[in-house]
Amino acid sequence: MTSLIDLHSHSIVSDGLLTPAELVAHAASKGIRVLALTDHDDVAGLTEAEAAAAQHGITLVSGVEISVTWRRRTLHIVGLKIDPQSPSLVDGLAQIRAGRHIRAQGMAASLDKAGISGSLEGAYAYARQGIISRTHFAQYLVAQGHAPDTRSVFRKFLVKGKPGYFEYSWADLEEAVGWILESGGVPVLAHPGRYDLGRTNMLLLLEEFRALGGVAIEVVTGSHTTDQYREFARLAHQFSLKASLGSDYHGPGHSYLDMGRLPALPADCVPVWQDWPEAVV
Ligand code: AMP
Ligand code: MN
Ligand code: MN
Ligand code: MN
Numbered sequence: 001m002t003s004l005i006d007l008h009s010h011s012i013v014s015d016g017l018l019t020p021a022e023l024v025a026h027a028a029s030k031g032i033r034v035l036a037l038t039d040h041d042d043v044a045g046l047t048e049a050e051a052a053a054a055q056h057g058i059t060l061v062s063g064v065e066i067s068v069t070w071r072r073r074t075l076h077i078v079g080l081k082i083d084p085q086s087p088s089l090v091d092g093l094a095q096i097r098a099g100r101h102i103r104a105q106g107m108a109a110s111l112d113k114a115g116i117s118g119s120l121e122g123a124y125a126y127a128r129q130g131i132i133s134r135t136h137f138a139q140y141l142v143a144q145g146h147a148p149d150t151r152s153v154f155r156k157f158l159v160k161g162k163p164g165y166f167e168y169s170w171a172d173l174e175e176a177v178g179w180i181l182e183s184g185g186v187p188v189l190a191h192p193g194r195y196d197l198g199r200t201n202m203l204l205l206l207e208e209f210r211a212l213g214g215v216a217i218e219v220v221t222g223s224h225t226t227d228q229y230r231e232f233a234r235l236a237h238q239f240s241l242k243a244s245l246g247s248d249y250h251g252p253g254h255s256y257l258d259m260g261r262l263p264a265l266p267a268d269c270v271p272v273w274q275d276w277p278e279a280v281v
Contacts, residue, residue, distance in 0.1 A: 003262045004281045005273060007036040007061060007080060008190065008221060008246025011049070012128045014039035014065075015135035017251025024052035024060065026249075030260030033281040034273070036080055036246065038063035041096040042130045043084035059278045064089075065190060066179070067096055067170040070205065073197070074170060076190035078218070078244070079180035080272065086183030093179075096171060097131055104132045106166030107158065111137075114163035116146065134158045135250070150254065177212040186272060188244045189217040192235075193228040206239045216242035216272035220265055222256030223248060233266040243269035 010016030011023045018026060020037060027035045035058060037049045046062050053060035062082050068075045082089060108120035122140035124132060138153035141164075147153040158164040171179075180187040189209055197205060206217070218224075219232045220243075236243045243265050249255045265271055273279035 001264050002031075002260055003220070003245055003264050004031060004033040005245060005279060006032045006034070006247050006249070006259055006262065007063070007188075007244050007272070008038050008065070008078060008218065009035060009249045009259070010039055010065075010251075011037060011045045013042050013045035013130035015131070015133045015250060017254055020045035020049035021052040023249075023251075024049050024056060024058065027259050028056035028058050030258065032058065032259055034059045034061060034279045036061035036063035036078075038065040038078050038080075038246070040065050040076075040131055040133060041067055041093050041100070043082070043089075043093065044130055046084050061278070062185075064093065064180075066093070066176040068173050068176045069168075069170045070173045071201065073195060075173065075195060075205070077173070077176045077180070077214075078188040078190045078246075079176075079183065079185040080188060080244070081276070082180060082185030083183040086179070089179040089183040089185075092171060092175060099168060099170070100132050103166050103168040104137075106168070107134070107137055107164050110166055111157070111164045116141070116144070116163065118144075119164070134164075135254075137164060173208065174212055177209070177214055181213050186216065187212075187214045188272060189214060189241075191221045191223050191248065192217050192232055193221075193224045202235070206235060206241065210239050210241060214241065216244045218246060219243040219269055220245040220262050221248055222246075222262070229263075229266055233269050236269060242272040242274065244272040 011020040111119045123136040126136040126139040138150040177187045
């Protein structure tokens with residue numbers, strides 16, 4: 001049985017390929033009934049997505065995916081049911097977006113040194129509406145023939161030790177969780193299986209996230225294996241965290257998985273939407 005709920009997706013406001021309205025239409029066409037738009041560090045797509053959801057008769061959950069640095073590693077914290085006008089959230093996200101411009105200059109300088117010119121303007125040309133991200137640099141590098149697709153870009157460029165990498169400190173875990181809580185939202189640790197943490201640090205992270213007010217972790221996501229569904233269902237249970245589910249869809253050809261393809265949560269999970277009246281499907 002596939003899930004009718006999808007609580008993680010991206011539009012052109014961050015590094016997705018579809019407009020918020022196109023994304024909602026796509027979700028509806030794939031049978032999704034409850035969709036969260038969770039653009040990286042920006043909430044600018046939510047108004048358009050909300051209107052489209054009303055047209056298609058599906059429920060939109062207001063979301064965001066916040067970039068965080070924890071012990072010198074990048075983590076992503078999803079906020080669900082946020083108030084996009086909450087002042088501390090608005091200010092915090094604006095700071096992160098300002099930092100993205102500085103980081104983009106550092107990335108471009110590093111690519112220049114490696115003999116790849118024009119990447120700053122090139123990447124911004126792909127950032128159609130909102131934040132500038134590594135995905136936009138990856139699109140430029142593919143267009144210039146430096147790699148066959150964006151996934152292979154991340155093996156040769158833009159990661160630690162490779163051209164185009166620029167070390168940057170995002171928000172603290174405490175700040176990101178705090179902004180989400182203050183906005184009335186639900187903090188969710190995104191795709192825990194993607195962080196190269198090791199067992200000890202994963203346990204420390206879950207402990208700290210929970211202590212700060214974290215509520216759920218993504219158990220079923222486009223980038224987890226079936227074994228990871230079970231592994232993170234167990235960890236959620238161990239830390240009394242609820243479970244979330246989302247495709248992390250970025251658009252056709254740019255996603256781990258299309259919408260409407262994720263399995264339901266393992267039976268022993270407490271769904272993060274358990275007590276949400278809007279998520280009865
Ligand atoms: P940024 O937040 O600017 O560091 O960009 C991170 C984004 O790059 C992620 O949200 C993904 O969409 C994309 N990304 C990161 N690693 C990979 C990868 N290995 N393959 C494809 N896309 C990736
Ligand atoms: Mn992304
Ligand atoms: Mn992410
Ligand atoms: Mn994402």
